[in-house]
Amino acid sequence: MSLSTVQVASNQAPPQEPAVGGIEGRSPLRLVLARLRTDRVALASVAVIVFVVALAFVAPLIESITGHSATITNVDTGTDANGQPLPPGTGGFILGTDNLGRDILVRIAYGARISLLVGVLATAIATIVGVVVGLFAGYFGGWLDSILARIMDVVLSFPYVLFAIVLVSVFGSSLPLTILVIAFFSFAAIGRIVRGQALSQREKEYVEAAQSLGAGNLRIMFVDILPNLVAPVIVLATLLIPSAIIFEATLSFLGLGVQPPTASWGNMLSDAEGVGFQAWWFYIFPMLFLLATTLAFNLLGDAVRDALDPRTERIFAGRRKKKKPA
Amino acid sequence: MTRFLIRRIVMGLITLWVIITLVFVLYYARPGVDPARELAGRAVTPALLANLNKEYGFDQPVIVQYWHYVERLVPIPGQFNLGISNTNRLPVTTIIAQAVPIDISLAVGSAIIWMILGISVGVLAARRPRSLWDRGATVFVLTGVSMPTFILGLLLLYVFYYLLTIHGVAIFPKPGSWTPFTQNPLEWAHDLILPWITLALITAATYSRLTRSTLLETLGEDYIRTARAKGLSERRVVYRHALRSSLTPILTQFGIDLATVLGGAIITESIFGLPGLGLAVVQAIQVQNLPVVIGIVLVASFFVVAANIVVDALYAVLDPRVRVS
Numbered sequence: 198m199s200l201s202t203v204q205v206a207s208n209q210a211p212p213q214e215p216a217v218g219g220i221e222g223r224s225p226l227r228l229v230l231a232r233l234r235t236d237r238v239a240l241a242s243v244a245v246i247v248f249v250v251a252l253a254f255v256a257p258l259i260e261s262i263t264g265h266s267a268t269i270t271n272v273d274t275g276t277d278a279n280g281q282p283l284p285p286g287t288g289g290f291i292l293g294t295d296n297l298g299r300d301i302l303v304r305i306a307y308g309a310r311i312s313l314l315v316g317v318l319a320t321a322i323a324t325i326v327g328v329v330v331g332l333f334a335g336y337f338g339g340w341l342d343s344i345l346a347r348i349m350d351v352v353l354s355f356p357y358v359l360f361a362i363v364l365v366s367v368f369g370s371s372l373p374l375t376i377l378v379i380a381f382f383s384f385a386a387i388g389r390i391v392r393g394q395a396l397s398q399r400e401k402e403y404v405e406a407a408q409s410l411g412a413g414n415l416r417i418m419f420v421d422i423l424p425n426l427v428a429p430v431i432v433l434a435t436l437l438i439p440s441a442i443i444f445e446a447t448l449s450f451l452g453l454g455v456q457p458p459t460a461s462w463g464n465m466l467s468d469a470e471g472v473g474f475q476a477w478w479f480y481i482f483p484m485l486f487l488l489a490t491t492l493a494f495n496l497l498g499d500a501v502r503d504a505l506d507p508r509t510e511r512i513f514a515g516r517r518k519k520k521k522p523a
Numbered sequence: 524m525t526r527f528l529i530r531r532i533v534m535g536l537i538t539l540w541v542i543i544t545l546v547f548v549l550y551y552a553r554p555g556v557d558p559a560r561e562l563a564g565r566a567v568t569p570a571l572l573a574n575l576n577k578e579y580g581f582d583q584p585v586i587v588q589y590w591h592y593v594e595r596l597v598p599i600p601g602q603f604n605l606g607i608s609n610t611n612r613l614p615v616t617t618i619i620a621q622a623v624p625i626d627i628s629l630a631v632g633s634a635i636i637w638m639i640l641g642i643s644v645g646v647l648a649a650r651r652p653r654s655l656w657d658r659g660a661t662v663f664v665l666t667g668v669s670m671p672t673f674i675l676g677l678l679l680l681y682v683f684y685y686l687l688t689i690h691g692v693a694i695f696p697k698p699g700s701w702t703p704f705t706q707n708p709l710e711w712a713h714d715l716i717l718p719w720i721t722l723a724l725i726t727a728a729t730y731s732r733l734t735r736s737t738l739l740e741t742l743g744e745d746y747i748r749t750a751r752a753k754g755l756s757e758r759r760v761v762y763r764h765a766l767r768s769s770l771t772p773i774l775t776q777f778g779i780d781l782a783t784v785l786g787g788a789i790i791t792e793s794i795f796g797l798p799g800l801g802l803a804v805v806q807a808i809q810v811q812n813l814p815v816v817i818g819i820v821l822v823a824s825f826f827v828v829a830a831n832i833v834v835d836a837l838y839a840v841l842d843p844r845v846r847v848s
Contacts, residue, residue: 351538354831356783356823358790359804363820366808367549443671447790450673451805466673470794474685484674491669499665 239500265300327387335395435498606814625799636723645734667728699796782830786823
C-alpha cells in the first residue's frame with residue numbers, strides 16, 4: 198500500500214463524517230415531520246385543512262367570480278316562484294341557495310374564515326394563558342397552586358354552554374367576545390396538563406443546576422422548563438382548535454355567536470332549521486364542511502401526538518377536555 | 524371520612540357562593556349599567572323606570588341589593604325564593620319545577636345508553652389493542668368527539684323523522700312531542716328516543732376513550748397477572764378484577780355529565796323542542812327574562828356542585844386511598 202492510496206482513503210472516508218446518505222443528525226422537528234409524512238391519515242387531514250384554509254382565503258374571489266354576494270339578499274333570482282331556496286346546480290348556484298336567495302357556496306367560504314379565525318385565535322389565547330397559569334401553579338406550588346388548580350377544576354366541571362350564553366347575553370354577542378369566551382372555557386384544559394408536568398419537571402436535576410447558576414424563577418420556568426413541555430402543549434392545542442370551532446358553531450346556531458348577515462357555519466344551520474328539511478342542501482353542505490374540518494383537526498392532533506412520542510401512545514387518552522355541549 | 528365530606532361540602536358551598544355573586548355582579552352591579560333600563564325594554568318612560576326601580580329595589584345601595592338577593596336564596600322553606608318571571612309572572616321555582624322532569628327523563632335514558640355503549644366499546648378496544656375492533660372504536664371515538672351535538676340531532680331528525688315520514692313510515696315523533704312518564708311510559712320513551720340517542724352517542728365517545736385507556740393501564744398491573752396465574756377465566760379477570768378498578772375515573776366523568784344534562788341539555792332540547800331547563804333558559808335569554816335565567820343558572824350550578832360532592836363521597840367509599848389524602 199503506497200502512501201498516496203492511504204491518503205486518498207483517509208480523505209474519502211474520515212471516521213467522524215459518514216458518507217453522503219449515511220447517518221445524519223436530525224432535529225426533533227424533522228423527525229416528527231418525517232414520521233407525519235408516513236402517516237396517511239395525517240396527510241389526508243392536512244389536505245382537508247389546507248383545502249378549507251384555501252377556501253377561506255379565496256372567499257372574495259369566489260364571490261366576485263360567481264357574482265353572488267355573501268350577505269346581500271337576492272330573492273329575485275336566488276329563490277323559486279314560491280320564495281323557496283334553489284337546489285344545487287340550478288340558476289348558476291353550485292351548492293344551491295339559502296332562504297334569502299344567497300349562494301350557499303359563497304357563504305360556506307366566508308363561514309370557513311369565521312371558523313378558522315375563531316378556532317386559531319381562541320386556541321392561541323387559551324394556550325398562552327393555560328401555559329402561564331399552569332407553569333406558575335406547578336412551579337411555585339403552595340397556596341398559589343391550590344387557588345389556581347381549584348379555579349381550573351371549577352372551570353372544567355361547569356356547564357360551559359350555559360355560562361357562555363349567559364356571558365354573551367350580558368355583554369351582547371360579538372366576534373371578539375365569542376373568541377374570549379371560548380378561550381376562557383378552554384385554558385384550563387391546557388393549564389391542568391402544564392401544571393402536572395411542571396410539578397414533576399421542577400424536581401429534575403437541570404432545574405437545580407439552573408438554580409445554582411443563579412437563574413431567576415421566571416428564567417427557569419420559561420427558558421428551562423417550558424421547552425420540555427412543548428410536545429404535550431402542541432398536541433393539546435391542535436385538539437383545542439376543533440373544540441373551539443364546534444363551540445363557535447354551537448353559539449352561532451343558538452343565535453348567540455356570529456350575528457347575521459355575516460355567514461358562519463353555525464348560523465347557516467340555524468337559518469336552515471327555519472326553512473325545513475325539504476331544502477336538504479341547506480343543511481348538508483354546512484354540516485359536511487363543519488364535520489370534515491373538526492374531524493381533520495382531531496385526526497391530525499392524534500397523529501401529531503403519536504409522531505412526537507411514539508412510545509406513549511395513550512398519554513392523553515381520556516384526559517382531553519370534553520367539548521361536547523349537551 | 525366525615526371530615527373529608529365536610530371539607531368537600533364547605534368547598535361546594537363556597538363555589539356556589541362565588542357563582543351567585545358573579546351572577547349578581549354581571550346582571551345587577553356592572554359599572555355603567557342601569558338594570559331598570561335594561562328591564563324596561565324599548566318603551567322607556569320615567570314612570571316605568573321609577574316603578575321598576577322600586578319593585579326590584581334598584582334604587583337602594585348595591586350592598587343592600589346584594590344582601591336581599593343572597594338572603595332569599597338561603598334554602599329555608601318560606602324564605603327561599605327565586606323571584607317571578609318577567610313574562611308570565613309565574614314564580615321561577617314553579618317554572619323550574621315544571622321543566623325538571625323533562626331533564627330527569629332525558630338524563631336517565633341517555634345515561635343508560637351512553638354508559639352501556641361507551642364502556643362496552645372501550646372494553647372491546649382494550650381487550651384487543653390495535654385490532655380491527657380497536658380501530659373501529661377509535662373511529663367511533665373521533666367521530667363522536669368531532670361531532671357537534673346540533674349536527675347529530677339535526678341528522679337524526681332528518682333521517683329518522685323527515686325521510687321516513689315523507690316515505691310513509693311515520694315511526695318517530697315530530698320535534699316538540701313530550702309525554703310525561705306518569706301519563707304513558709311507552710309514549711314517554713317513544714318521544715324521547717331520538718334525543719336520548721343524540722345525547723348518548725356524543726357522550727359515549729368520552730367514556731370509550733376513558734375506559735380503553737384506564738383498562739389498558741390496569742391490565743398491565745401485577746395483580747392482573749396474579750389473577751391470570753390463578754387460572755381465572757379471561758372474562759372474570761377483565762370484568763371482575765380489571766374493570767372494577769378502572770371505574771373510578773369513569774365515575775367522576777359520569778357525575779359531571781349527569782349533572783350537566785340535569786341542569787339543562789340546551790342544544791338537544793332546542794332541536795327536539797323539549798320544554799326542559801335548557802330550552803327555558805335559551806328562551807328567557809332571548810327576551811332578557813333575568814329572574815328565569817338566574818334561577819336556572821343557579822339550579823344548574825347546584826346540580827354540578829352536588830354531583831361533585833356525591834362523586835367524591837363515592838370515590839372515598841370505593842377507594843380507601845382517597846380517604847387518607
